[in-house]
Amino acid sequence: MMTSRTIPPLPEEVGMGDGEEGVVVLQLPVKDPTFDLAKAVCNHGLFMMAPNGWDPATASLRRPLRLSSSSASLSVRVSQPSPPPDHLLVSVYCTTFLSSQDQDAILSQVRRMLRMSDENDRMIREFHTxxxxxxxxxFGRIFRSPTLFEDMVKCILLCNCRWPRTLSMAKALCELQLELKCCTISRELYPKTPQLREFKRKRHNTMDVIAKSVDKCQENRSNLAQKAMSFFNHDNHSNKSQRMETSTVGETDSIYDFEGLPIINKLDASSPVRQLSSGILCLPNTQGNFPSPEELANVDVNYLASRCKLGYRSQWIVSLAQDIVEHKIQFSKLEEICNGSTLYSYDELDKELSGIHGFGPFTRANILMCMGFYHKIPSDSETIRHLKQFHSIKNCTVRTARKNLKAIYGKCAPFQFLAYWFEMWTCYEEIFGKMTQMPPSNYQIVTGINMKVSEIKNEC
Known part of the structure; x- marks a missing residue:
């Protein structure tokens, strides 16, 4: 069900446009009478990673989601009316109309994030028994990303680094997406632009090329350099070469988004803009989406490592994106195997993922958890810390952790991970407070080095 209405902007949206802005409100049916949006979102570190934004004041989730073309995104807010009815409200901003294909695309992404399906509901009921x-x-729904690719990249970001850096890398990737998608880069502030490559699409047998474009800067009345923002529109499924349209913006010119809609009517000294870490100017509340495989496949590895502070991970991420774009990795096949929901399909998926560069045991276990397999527990230093503090296993090591996990959580099969993560998340909230009420500025402190021995008892 879709309704379209024009409403005043939310406080955080002031400055995004003049006057009122259009909002399309979709209703997403909820079958589980116990469903709670806050609990379905705030239960894993993935919800803290950009571009996700949980608002404690309104108990709603805000982030960009892609339309059916996958080349365009709109800001979406997911909320649950009170008292909880049989549906969620999915508000799509900056538009007054959505095609049926775009509605389906957005609702499908919301369902994936919140694990809203008959199969997920069945598994949660079984776990609760x-x-x-x-x-x-x-507790039972583990938040995840709207796409498998985003889950994969974020699982790479979780590996071998401290939590604050993981958060900063995810934020930097979303900022990069905003730059690649919406902004022309100035040579003065951005001397090293991504080196773009060509690749051949097997499906269409055409060459898709993204060309670099640089606009000159023009000083405004305050002698501040105003950077021209260039937006391009392309369809990743088109047989045509991708195009980029550029324009030079003066004091009285308009800036247009990639759909050709004006978002700043007059750019002058008083225009509200913010400067990204790269030096690019954009609107104060503009938010980048998590980059798609098509957007990352053409980015130079060294540039990505430097811009987003990814280090060696940049090679893995670009390689993953290129393999997806060139159809060496087929997500449809992975999802099809996953739908079997058997231990055999887990082993088959694990074997498929092991062939991807950079996907070690910890990363693969996290990805497979995101795909709905809960009988394996991703083990890292946090796992060892938890076993030592919560279960008083003093001599726990990387080598003994798997044996300890099996002994403790084996009785909860096939939901060992859910039982383990329930303990972990309960401990986090005992120390840091309810995650549903935590301001985003405190997310970086939710890490094992700030944990003390918990007195919570294991009730599995």
Missing amino acids: IHAAAKERG
């Missing part, structure tokens, strides 16, 4: 404490707290 063997874990009374989780049932009492309404």
Whole structure:
């Protein structure tokens, strides 16, 4: 069901446009009578990573989601009316109309993030029959990304680094997406632009080339350099070469987004703009989406490593994106195998993922958890810390962790991860407070080095 209405902008949207802006409100049916949006979102570190934005004041999730073409995104807010009815409200901003294809695309992404399906509901009910404490707290849905690619990249970001850096890398990737998608880069502030490559699409047998474009700067009345923002529109499924349109913006010119809609009517000394870390100027509340495979496949590895502080991960991420774009990795095949929901399909998927450069055991286990397999527990230093503090296993090591995990959580099969993560998340909230009420500025402190021994008892 879709309704279209024009409403005053939210406080955080002031400055995004003049006057009122259009909003299309979609209704997403909820079958599980116990469904709670806050609990479905705030249960894993993935919800803290950009471009996700949980608002404690309104108990709503805000982030960009892609339309059916996958080349365009709109800002979306997901909320749950009170008292909880049989649906969620999905508000899509900066538009007054959505095609049926775009509606389906957005709702499908929301369902994936919140694990809203008959199969997920069944698994949660089954888990609650063997874990009374989780049932009492309404724990069982583990938040994930709207796409498998975003999950994969974020699982790479979780590996071998501290939590604050993971958050900063995710934020930098979203900022990069905003630059690649919406902004022309000035040579003065951005001397090293991404080196773009050509690749051949097997499906269409055409060459898709993204060309670099640089606009000159023009000083405004305050002698501040105003950078020209260039927006391009391309369809990744088109047989035509991708195009980029550029324009030079003066004091009375308009800036247009990639759909050709004016977002600043007059650019002058008083125009509200913010400067990204790269030096690019954009609107104060403009938010980049998480980059798609098509957007990352053409970015130079060294540039990506430097711009987003990814280090060696940049090679893995670009390689993954290129393999997807060139159809060496087929997501449809991975999802098809996953739909079997059997241990055999887990082993088959694990084997498929092991062939991807940079996907070690920890990364693969996290990705497969995101895909709905809960019988394997991703093990890292946080796991060892938890076993030592929570279960008083003093001599726990990387070599003994798997044996310890099996002994402790084996009775919760096939939901060992859910039982383990229930303990972990409960400990986090005992120390840091309710995640649903935590301001985003505090996300970086939610890490094991700030944990003290918890007195919570294991009730699995």
